[in-house]
Amino acid sequence: QMILEAKTVYCIRPNIGRLQVRKELECHFDLEGEALYSVKWYKDGNEFYRYVPRDQPPVQLFTLPGITVETHNSTESQVVLKSVELSSTGRYRCEVSAEAPSFQTVSDHGDMTVVALPKEGPQITGGRPRYQIGDTVRVNCTSGRSKPAAQLMWFINGEQANTSFLHGPQTLYTGREGLETSILGLEFRVKPKHFQRGDMKLKCLATIATVYWRSNEESVEGDKPQKAPVLESRESVPPSKSRADRVQALQYRRPIVTIVVKTADDGALLLTPSFMFFLDQFHNYSMF
Structure with missing residues (x-):
């Protein structure tokens, strides 16, 4: 038998x-x-x-x-x-x-x-080209219609994102065959460590069993803080002016006036701006 x-x-x-x-x-x-x-x-x-x-x-x-x-x-x-x-x-x-x-x-x-595999790799949406320290990153990764739904993972500078940063995944069903679209959100506050290697890199990986493995990565620049401008005030004197003019402009900065001084011979002395810096040397003069 x-x-x-x-x-x-x-x-x-x-x-x-x-x-x-x-x-x-x-x-x-x-x-x-x-x-x-x-x-x-x-x-x-x-x-x-x-x-x-x-x-x-x-x-x-x-x-x-x-x-x-x-x-x-x-x-x-x-x-x-x-x-x-x-x-x-x-x-x-x-x-x-x-x-x-x-x-x-x-x-x-x-x-x-x-x-049923997606027709294209995962897409990253919602990001900005630049971030500053303290900004909040809010982005989504979407893997197109497939069966079953793709499994999504986020990476920040090559390291898998903390689960506390993730929102989802969310699965949307479309078509009579019930193809599925996967969406996984990423939200976190930017810290100095995110730019230690230069640009910050955000990558989304989509997988389906052992037959599908696609990723998409975006590089984000960091805005460097701007220094407050230092305002410096300088007097500018045309080169045609005399040394007396420069002294008057830098030392006195008084309104320019014309003064007529009576002289001993009943004449008149017209003091032009060029001679204003000598006024402090006159102690006995009379004004009309």
Whole structure:
């Protein structure tokens, strides 16, 4: 009597499949010298592929949503799925049976998830080109429509952002297929350490399982504090002026007036601005 455990079957399949991409399912088995009767494939308990070598043709297909088999490329040990869909996600089981008289059967299974990837990398919005110490940074990272939603992470100068800086994530569902858009906010106050290496770098990373890994990084400049302007007042004297003019302008800065002084011979002396600096030397003069 044949012992069931002596027969082995290995179901090899990609656990992750990309939307509208061709995928291969493999089933390797060892019947220990027994003849093969049939190989059957099931998705979520429903048969969709049968291979019986003694039948003509040996391949028989069964309609199932999300399953399109390339018959000419499928054999007893391989089933090729053409352009998998989101509905192709599920548990796949390979069942192998030996020929008469035993008809012993062994099987193995595995799960496959079909993912729809974003058409572009994550986008950073809401930022400013410059920040000063003490300013508040408020930015969002958005990863476009996918299935499942992308996982988002923020980095500041190459280091993962503190969870207290994060807002979200938020997931938006769109379309009849339920594609998902992910949004993760980042908010923090700018400190001197953020500009120790020059510009501050903000990076958002989006991942989906092991098949999608995209990032976007922005470099932000820091505004240096401006020094208060020093106002310096200087007198400017035209070069044509005499030394007396310069002395008058720098020392007295008095309103310029014209003074007439009566002289001893009943004449008059007109004091022009050029002679104003001598006024302090006159002690006895009379004004008209």
